[in-house]
Amino acid sequence: MARIIVMSSLVLVLLSASYINAAEHRDLNYHTAEELKAGDEYMRSQCRLDLKHPDKKKGWPVVVWFHGGGLENGHRYYPALPDDIGVVAVGYRLHPKVDVPVFIEDAAAAVAWTVKHIADYGGDPSKVFVSGHSAGGYLTAMLGMDGKWLAKHGLNHRELAGLIPVSAQVTTHFNVKRWLGDTGAQFRPLINEYAPLYYVDKGLPPVCLITGGRDIEWKCRVEENELLAVSLKHSGNKFVEFHEMGGLDHGAVGKGATLIIPGFIQRVLKRR
DSSP states (O other): OOOOOOOOOOHHHHOOOOSSSSEEEEEEESSSSHHHHHHHHHHHHHSEEEEEETOOOOOOEEEEOOOOSSSOOOOOOOOOTTSEEEEEEOOOOOOTTSTTTTTOOOOHHHHHHHHHHHHGEEEEEEEEEEETHHHHHHHHHHHHSSSSHHHHHHHHGGSSSSEEEEEEEEEOOHHHHHHHHOOOOOTSSOOTOOOOOGGGOOOOOOOOEEEEOOOTTTTHHHHHHHHHHHHHHHHHHOOOEEETTTTTTTHHHHGGGGGTTTHHHHHHHHOO
């Protein structure tokens, strides 16, 4: 079930290359006009996305990408993916300026915007993949597995093309636990309504779980993701991948994962 890939620093440098044949649209609002009017200045400035996509082509797949930072830090950026894949880089509100579950609501709104508007730029709304690193992977798994977040936008989470959490916490995020008042140890696993594992079910979109090497990753992260992969498979989901990228720590796997993501997208689309 696991694939071990050892990365070199040279490969990681190459992964930082930018698109060559791409069009770009920056600073787009993804909340509705009504939501923005009712919100504050932080919402209006933070809840924006950048879109980079293949130029002069139609029907391309797109990855909605959420940055990491523990739900309290970080900023939007493009992962280095091939030119034939669109990328939506999302900014979302962060703690302590907002509390649980505002960042999940923002993530769902950004995905909803993509599904509803990507055709305007030449993309295919049936080929929307959701991904992110660390806290961004947590957001990916939450809105992709718990249907209520996208249902608020009239969408079915099961119709997403695929979920690609990268080094995501899939028990309740350690900061979410703390903000909700939990006083247990950081690595004591909690599986409540804010844990992707709580929502294991059949009929979910294809899932690709990616982690770094267990000897240097964030503690418990690889084992949690293995549990999620096995649980998804035993619940009847036939398209589940788990990749452990040996030699990469928690930070480096955010870039290393871009070697795996294009192949996963190809495998998903090939099976349609």
